[in-house]
Amino acid sequence: MKDISTSINKVDNEEKISGQAKYVADIKPEGMLYAFTVRAKIVKGKILNIEYPLLPEGYFVVDYRDIPGQNIVKVIFNDMPVFTEKEITYLYEPIALLVGPDKNVLSKLIEGVHIVYQEEEPLFDWIDSVVHYHFDKGEGKRAFSGKKIIEFNYETSYQEQAYIEPQGFIGYMDGEKTTLIGSIQCPYYVKKAVVQALGESEDNVRIIQATVGGAFGGKEEFPSLIGCQLAVALKKIRKPIQLIYEREEDMLVTTKRHPSRVHFKAAIKDNKIHALSADVGIDGGANIGLSGVVLSRALIACTGAYTIENLDISGDVFRTNTVPNGAFRGFGAPQMFFAIEMFIEHLALELGVDPLVFKKDILVKQGDYTSTMGIFRDPVLMPEMICKAMEVSNYQEKRINYDALDSYKGIGMSWFFHGCGFTGSGEKNIIKAKVRLKKEFDKVEILIAAVDMGQGVKTSFRKLVANILDIDIEQVIFNNPDTDAVPDSGPTVASRTMMIVGGLVARATEEVKKRWAEEKFIVEKEYEQPSYIKYDEEKFKGDAYPAYSWGVNVVEVEVDKFTYQVKINKSWSFYDIGKAIDERIVIGQADGGLAQGLAYGYLEVMNHKQGQIMQKNMTDYIIPTAMDMCPMETYLYENPYAYGPYGAKGVGELSLIGGAPAVAKAIEQAIKRRVFKIPVTPEYIMELIKNG
Amino acid sequence: MAKIKFKLNDKFVELDTDPNRRLLDVLRDDFNLTGPKEGCGEGECGACAVLMDQKIINSCCTPLANVIDKEIITIEGFSKTKKFEVIKDAYAKTGGVQCGFCTPGMIIATESLLNKNPHPTDFEIKIGLSGNLCRCTGYNLIIEAVKEAAKAGDGLW
Numbered sequence: 001m002k003d004i005s006t007s008i009n010k011v012d013n014e015e016k017i018s019g020q021a022k023y024v025a026d027i028k029p030e031g032m033l034y035a036f037t038v039r040a041k042i043v044k045g046k047i048l049n050i051e052y053p054l055l056p057e058g059y060f061v062v063d064y065r066d067i068p069g070q071n072i073v074k075v076i077f078n079d080m081p082v083f084t085e086k087e088i089t090y091l092y093e094p095i096a097l098l099v100g101p102d103k104n105v106l107s108k109l110i111e112g113v114h115i116v117y118q119e120e121e122p123l124f125d126w127i128d129s130v131v132h133y134h135f136d137k138g139e140g141k142r143a144f145s146g147k148k149i150i151e152f153n154y155e156t157s158y159q160e161q162a163y164i165e166p167q168g169f170i171g172y173m174d175g176e177k178t179t180l181i182g183s184i185q186c187p188y189y190v191k192k193a194v195v196q197a198l199g200e201s202e203d204n205v206r207i208i209q210a211t212v213g214g215a216f217g218g219k220e221e222f223p224s225l226i227g228c229q230l231a232v233a234l235k236k237i238r239k240p241i242q243l244i245y246e247r248e249e250d251m252l253v254t255t256k257r258h259p260s261r262v263h264f265k266a267a268i269k270d271n272k273i274h275a276l277s278a279d280v281g282i283d284g285g286a287n288i289g290l291s292g293v294v295l296s297r298a299l300i301a302c303t304g305a306y307t308i309e310n311l312d313i314s315g316d317v318f319r320t321n322t323v324p325n326g327a328f329r330g331f332g333a334p335q336m337f338f339a340i341e342m343f344i345e346h347l348a349l350e351l352g353v354d355p356l357v358f359k360k361d362i363l364v365k366q367g368d369y370t371s372t373m374g375i376f377r378d379p380v381l382m383p384e385m386i387c388k389a390m391e392v393s394n395y396q397e398k399r400i401n402y403d404a405l406d407s408y409k410g411i412g413m414s415w416f417f418h419g420c421g422f423t424g425s426g427e428k429n430i431i432k433a434k435v436r437l438k439k440e441f442d443k444v445e446i447l448i449a450a451v452d453m454g455q456g457v458k459t460s461f462r463k464l465v466a467n468i469l470d471i472d473i474e475q476v477i478f479n480n481p482d483t484d485a486v487p488d489s490g491p492t493v494a495s496r497t498m499m500i501v502g503g504l505v506a507r508a509t510e511e512v513k514k515r516w517a518e519e520k521f522i523v524e525k526e527y528e529q530p531s532y533i534k535y536d537e538e539k540f541k542g543d544a545y546p547a548y549s550w551g552v553n554v555v556e557v558e559v560d561k562f563t564y565q566v567k568i569n570k571s572w573s574f575y576d577i578g579k580a581i582d583e584r585i586v587i588g589q590a591d592g593g594l595a596q597g598l599a600y601g602y603l604e605v606m607n608h609k610q611g612q613i614m615q616k617n618m619t620d621y622i623i624p625t626a627m628d629m630c631p632m633e634t635y636l637y638e639n640p641y642a643y644g645p646y647g648a649k650g651v652g653e654l655s656l657i658g659g660a661p662a663v664a665k666a667i668e669q670a671i672k673r674r675v676f677k678i679p680v681t682p683e684y685i686m687e688l689i690k691n692g
Numbered sequence: 693m694a695k696i697k698f699k700l701n702d703k704f705v706e707l708d709t710d711p712n713r714r715l716l717d718v719l720r721d722d723f724n725l726t727g728p729k730e731g732c733g734e735g736e737c738g739a740c741a742v743l744m745d746q747k748i749i750n751s752c753c754t755p756l757a758n759v760i761d762k763e764i765i766t767i768e769g770f771s772k773t774k775k776f777e778v779i780k781d782a783y784a785k786t787g788g789v790q791c792g793f794c795t796p797g798m799i800i801a802t803e804s805l806l807n808k809n810p811h812p813t814d815f816e817i818k819i820g821l822s823g824n825l826c827r828c829t830g831y832n833l834i835i836e837a838v839k840e841a842a843k844a845g846d847g848l849w
Contacts, residue, residue, distance in 0.1 A: 007787070009784045009785070010784070010787070010789060012789075012792065013780075013783070013784040013789055014780075014784075015792075016789050016792030016795050017771075017779075017780045017783055017784070017789060017792075017795055017796075017799060018727070018767065018768075018771040018776075018780070018796075019726070019727020019728070019766070019767035019768055019771065019795075019796040019799075020727070021792050022726070023726075023729065023793060025720075025726075025729070025730065026720075026726035161827075162827050163791070163793075163827055164729075164731040164737055164739055164791070164793045164794050164825060164826070164827055165729065165731065165739075165791070165793040166730075166731070211791075211792065212791060213729070213731075213791045213792065213793025213794075214790075214791040214793060214827050214828055215791075216827070246730075246733055247731065247732040247733055247734070453791055454790035454791030454792065454828045455790065456790070584786075584787040584833075585787065587787065587833070588787045588790055588828070588829055588833055591829055591830035591831075591832050591833060592790065592827070592828045592829050592830045593830075594830060595829075595830030595831070596827070596830075617732060617734055617736065618731075618732045618734070618736035618737055618825065619734065619736050623825060623827060624830070624831070625821075625822045625823075625825060625831075626817070626818040626819075626821040626822050626824075626831040626834070626835065627818050627819065627822045629818075629830055629831045629832060631832065632830065632832050
């Protein structure tokens with residue numbers, strides 16, 4: 001049998017390359033209507049009156065009055081209405097759907113909706129804390145007394161997922177069953193949300209995944225909102241309806257990466273870091289949604305890849321009258337790793353110590369306590385990875401050469417990890433993943449709710465099962481999840497799919513293997529937390545994650561002397577992901593994640609002015625094109641995790657995390673100035689250079 | 693309304709319709725050719741790319757009036773050719789496909805580039821693909837795919 005990491009052709013190549021794969025916009029049931037969203041034109045206030053134009057025959061308004069169940073979208077924190085009834089808390093908040101057969105008529109009708117508002121003063125400052133967390137390690141605050149203190153502030157801004165396929169669903173009634181087909185990451189999140197909004201029984205709601213044209217977290221919780229809206233419309237109108245966003249609408253109203261501010265303070269003893277305090281703020285936007293969970297992942301990562309004995313960590317989610325923020329690959333970690341990587345570097349420079357020496361001294365070792373007093377149980381390969389990184393990138397020599405004043409070149413390196421799977425007890429208490437395998441004659445069908453959104457789930461899961469059973473991949477079936485067919489194996493998020501769901505599938509497959517002689521049977525497995533993993537959510541104490549993936553990025557840049565444009569010349573990446581289930585798929589993930597991480601650091605600019613997102617299309621919001629990308633070299637390290645299939649840990653998010661700090665550090669060297677915020681745009685570089 | 697004739701995927705077609713309609717809508721709605729995708733609707737992302745007289749265009753920015761008497765080839769038409777087979781195998785071999793939403797447009801961009809320049813350099817490939825956005829791959833494996841196609845299909849273009 002071949003090593004499982006050896007790459008095979010992806011099972012969906014054929015249909016995707018030939019244009020035959022069906023995305024949600026490609027599915028058109030007979031007699032389908034279109035839905036347009038009526039949105040608030042003010043940032044904050046109350047609706048006093050709405051006047052709809054006279055609707056032609058066959059056109060409908062669907063609003064809060066049509067919701068049979070609760071007017072709340074079920075997310076982790078339930079504070080978002082399906083349709084707002086009265087209160088407007090952010091610009092373009094959804095009020096109603098207009099539904100009908102002709103898009104041109106709908107656009108005219110939507111212009112004829114007259115809403116009278118009572119405007120109120122919106123809030124954009126970060127003062128309304130709606131989630132506050134605090135935890136200590138070691139001596140906590142006391143560790144700071146009488147010590148030398150060094151402190152800096154770091155800032156990150158929005159990032160837009162910019163999946164190329166916008167958000168959308170189509171839906172229809174199948175008898176009494178509300179059926180939605182969507183571009184989604186989490187079929188069961190949508191199902192549970194729709195069940196609550198409709199007040200329906202579980203049996204009467206069915207969610208099916210269409211081929212997904214990219215998601216990156218953007219299709220984690222947002223689809224629950226529009227899925228509920230469409231479901232309400234279906235119940236009222238009982239005809240097939242399409243609700244698909246155009247790019248502008250998608251950019252203006254969907255969730256984005258939380259802007260963050262981090263205030264770090266270090267207590268210094270014997271020229272070393274004795275204690276760290278972090279005060280973290282993230283902008284939740286108008287609803288809390290997943291923001292608390294994003295914040296907790298950020299806080300837990302507060303020490304970066306380093307062990308610091310004494311911690312005093314606190315953070316807040318601030319509510320503002322801006323578009324709600326949410327999940328985006330990395331989920332709080334990219335913000336924190338940017339901040340901590342820069343801070344540790346800046347700290348070393350302040351102390352007059354070579355940053356490399358300073359960092360190596362405190363780098364996490366196997367057996368060290370995590371920030372929450374969990375334990376890094378598995379071997380930590382970072383020293384070996386760092387050594388290789390420096391060797392292949394010729395780091396030290398370049399570091400010296402580029403120090404020349406007028407080089408305008410720089411090389412930067414970041415060290416980072418990602419906690420794999422849900423934070424804390426989420427897997428055990430909330431998700432409780434179930435998987436099912438169906439064996440029939442010489443075939444096995446994988447029944448899970450995991451979504452292939454480009455990351456290769458279909459291929460790697462079929463390969464996993466085929467490999468364990470030593471059968472042909474053609475004998476393993478994996479269809480897009482349909483909640484009528486698959487059990488709830490949890491959402492496709494948090495770098496959990498291969499490690500957690502794949503682990504369960506592998507165990508189920510072992511059982512299938514033992515019973516292979518039987519003609520037909522079903523095997524089910526449910527998640528059991530490794531017994532050594534214990535976590536107290538309230539106190540932030542214990543093992544927040546069962547395993548960690550690790551990474552090193554090295555990036556080389558050149559800054560134009562006159563325009564301050566940044567050009568990335570080359571990158572080198574080193575990842576310990578346990579074991580690659582398919583090497584080429586992992587390399588693809590690694591490249592794509594790094595591209596997003598690098599761009600987060602220097603290219604992608606998104607901001608709001610008085611609650612209005614200023615970048616409303618792909619012309620305003622610049623993501624990398626082929627011209628912006630540099631050659632990327634990637635090295636994978638094997639370091640099997642006992643509960644992952646073949647030792648696999650999380651892959652999806654890791655490669656996004658180190659890009660921004662690596663590029664920021666490289667730019668620092670090129671411009672001989674310290675960087676405190678991302679993206680490091682030419683304007684920001686100019687400001688830094690002007691201010692000396 | 694106007695009578696509009698053009699060649700679509702090797703067949704002459706005629707429509708009586710509004711010449712201001714976007715080619716993308718006509719392809720998707722009137723001919724059920726859903727390979728060209730709408731990603732941005734303003735000519736930035738290239739997911740809607742098709743060939744017009746062998747050159748790449750964004751069908752979302754092309755009014756139907758512009759295609760009168762032209763030859764349009766979508767991914768559905770192109771996928772019946774030998775060149776397609778070479779490009780397809782190259783994308784599969786290098787891992788240039790992830791979510792797949794940009795892929796038909798990328799394939800069209802690859803064909804358009806190789807038509808013009810059968811042996812492009814890395815830099816020329818990057819320029820050739822720069823009108824097509826991909827958010828999944830970071831482009832490197834797609835660039836590899838184009839190189840691989842140029843090599844494997846040597847003589848075809």
